[in-house]
Amino acid sequence: MTWGSTAPEAILSGVFALMDRVLPFAFAEPAFMKRALLALLLTAPPAAALGVPLVQHRMAFFSDAIGHSAFTGVALGVLLGVSPTWTMVAFGILVAAAIASVKGRTGLSSDTVIGVFFSTAVALGIAVISRRKGLTRNLQAFLYGDPLAVSDAEILWMAAIFLLVCCCLFFLYNRILLLGIHEGFARAKGVRAKSVEVSFAVVVALVVTAAIRSVGILLVTALLVIPAATARNVARSAASALWISVGVAAFSGLAGIVASWHLDTAAGATVVLCAAACFAVSALVRAAFPGG
Amino acid sequence: MTSCEHLHTLEIRNLTVRRGGVEILSGIDADIRCGEVTAVVGPNGAGKTTLLLAILGQVPYTGEIRFCRAAEHGEGAPRIGYVPQRLDLDPGAPVTVGDFFALSSQRRPVFLGASRGTREATRASLERAGVGHLAATPLGRLSGGELQRVLFALALRDSPDILLLDEPVSGVDVAGEERFCEFLSKVQRDSRFSLLLVSHDLSVVTRHADRVICLNRRLVCSGATTEVLTPENLAAMYGADAHLFRHARADGHGHLHDGEAR
Numbered sequence: 373m374t375w376g377s378t379a380p381e382a383i384l385s386g387v388f389a390l391m392d393r394v395l396p397f398a399f400a401e402p403a404f405m406k407r408a409l410l411a412l413l414l415t416a417p418p419a420a421a422l423g424v425p426l427v428q429h430r431m432a433f434f435s436d437a438i439g440h441s442a443f444t445g446v447a448l449g450v451l452l453g454v455s456p457t458w459t460m461v462a463f464g465i466l467v468a469a470a471i472a473s474v475k476g477r478t479g480l481s482s483d484t485v486i487g488v489f490f491s492t493a494v495a496l497g498i499a500v501i502s503r504r505k506g507l508t509r510n511l512q513a514f515l516y517g518d519p520l521a522v523s524d525a526e527i528l529w530m531a532a533i534f535l536l537v538c539c540c541l542f543f544l545y546n547r548i549l550l551l552g553i554h555e556g557f558a559r560a561k562g563v564r565a566k567s568v569e570v571s572f573a574v575v576v577a578l579v580v581t582a583a584i585r586s587v588g589i590l591l592v593t594a595l596l597v598i599p600a601a602t603a604r605n606v607a608r609s610a611a612s613a614l615w616i617s618v619g620v621a622a623f624s625g626l627a628g629i630v631a632s633w634h635l636d637t638a639a640g641a642t643v644v645l646c647a648a649a650c651f652a653v654s655a656l657v658r659a660a661f662p663g664g
Numbered sequence: 665m666t667s668c669e670h671l672h673t674l675e676i677r678n679l680t681v682r683r684g685g686v687e688i689l690s691g692i693d694a695d696i697r698c699g700e701v702t703a704v705v706g707p708n709g710a711g712k713t714t715l716l717l718a719i720l721g722q723v724p725y726t727g728e729i730r731f732c733r734a735a736e737h738g739e740g741a742p743r744i745g746y747v748p749q750r751l752d753l754d755p756g757a758p759v760t761v762g763d764f765f766a767l768s769s770q771r772r773p774v775f776l777g778a779s780r781g782t783r784e785a786t787r788a789s790l791e792r793a794g795v796g797h798l799a800a801t802p803l804g805r806l807s808g809g810e811l812q813r814v815l816f817a818l819a820l821r822d823s824p825d826i827l828l829l830d831e832p833v834s835g836v837d838v839a840g841e842e843r844f845c846e847f848l849s850k851v852q853r854d855s856r857f858s859l860l861l862v863s864h865d866l867s868v869v870t871r872h873a874d875r876v877i878c879l880n881r882r883l884v885c886s887g888a889t890t891e892v893l894t895p896e897n898l899a900a901m902y903g904a905d906a907h908l909f910r911h912a913r914a915d916g917h918g919h920l921h922d923g924e925a926r
Contacts, residue, residue, distance in 0.1 A: 428754070542773050545773040545774065546766070546767045546770070549767055549774065550768055553754075553764065557815075559720070560722070560744070560746040604757075607758035608800075610763040610766075611775045611777055615775065
C-alpha cells in the first residue's frame, strides 16, 4: 500500500488487495465489483445510522425530497458544464437547509413545506432538462443508480462523507434523538433546536447524495428508512436500534451485491430488496414476540 | 432555610407574550418565592403553559423575568427543571428510560452506551423517585404515573433551583395523583427548590400550594392560597362557575409546607 501517494488508484489498490484476501470469491474478483462493494459499505451503513433519528422525527418524506432534488442538481451541473456530483451535493444541501429553516416559521405542517420545496426543485430540474435534448441519457445513471459504475474518485469521495457522517453522528446524535422524543423538553435541556435540525438536515443531504450513485434517486430513501424501520421492530434501546440498523444495511449491501451477481439483476435494486427482506423478518419477529 | 425565607427567587414584571399578533399574556407581575409552592391556575387558554415557556426562555416576550438568589447559594444562571404537561411519546420508539437520561446528560453518543457516571446518576435519581426498577424499560411501555415519576426524577437529577411542573397529575388516576402529591411534598421538603405548578385541579392547589397566581391572559390576582381562591376571584377567572371552589375545599387535608416556618 503506497500511502505516500495521494492518487486515488494508489490508495484503493491497497484496499482492493485487502479485499482479495478477505473475500476470496469469484464475485469479488473484478475491480468493478470491489468498487460496488466499497460504495455500498461506505454509504449504506451511515445512511442507516442517520435513518434511526430520521424515522424518529418522521422525516422519511424529507429524505425522499432531497433525493429527488438531487435530480435537479445533476441537471444543473450538466447544463453549467461542471461535475454533476458537485452540483448534486450543493443543491441537495441547499434544499435541505431551506426546508429545515423554513419549517416551523410558517403555519404549515412540515410535510406541506417539504412538498412545496420538493415539487419546485423537481419542476426546475425538468425545465432545465427540457431545454437540452440528449441530457436524459446522462440522468439515467442517477435515476436508477449503478454501484458497478462507480469510479475510484467517487469511492474516495464516499469515504470522506463516511468519515464526516461518523463525526456528525458522534456530536449530534444525542441532541437530535432527544429533539425527536420531545422538542420542548429538549429545549429545556439546552438543545438549540434550530441549529441541530439544520445540521442534521445537511448531513442527511450529504449521505443521500452520496448514496444516489449506488441505488439511484428513486430508491435512495430506502437506505435510510428500511434498516431503521427494521431496527425499530426489534430493538428495545437506543444503542441496539442504531447497531441493528447499521448491521442490516451492511448485510443488505453485501448480500445484495452477491445476489445481483448470481441473478444478473440491477445491483442497487437488489440491495434494497435484501433490506426489505430483513424488514419482513423483523416484522414477523415482532409479531411473534409482541412483548419482547 | 431562613436565609432566603422572603427572598423573591423569580420576579416577573410586566411580562407580555404575543403570538401571531394576539396577546397571550399581558402585563403579568408575579413573584415566585424561594422554597415555596406557587400554583398557576386559570381556565383553558389562559396562558399558563405560556408563562412556563417564557420562564424557560422558549417563547419571545417583553417585560422582565429576573432571577435573584442569596449570595451564599452561589452565582450564575438558575437551574430550571421542567416537567412538561405530557410527553406525546411515540410508543414504538426504541428508547429506554436509561437512554432518555443519558441523552439529556452525557456527551458520549448513546449508541456507544451510557457512561458509568450517567448510569449511577440515573439509578440514584430513579430510586429517589421510587422507580429504580424502570431503567431498562422502553419509554413507550410506561404508564402515565410511571412516566410522570421518570420525568420528575430527570428534572430533579440536576438539583434545580426552580422546578416547573405543567399539569403534574393529568393522565394519572386519583390514587396515583395522591401518591404523587405526597411524594412531591416529601422531596420538596428535603430539597427546598421553588416549585411552580400549573394545575387545573383546584383540590390539588388548595391542598399543596402556598401561593396562587390566577391567570386569564392577564393577572386576575395573586397571593396566599387561602386569601386568593375566593368565589369572586374564581368567578372572574372561570366565569360564574364558582362551585368548583366548594368542591375543591371539601377535603382540605395535608399541606405541602406543614411544619415549616413561614
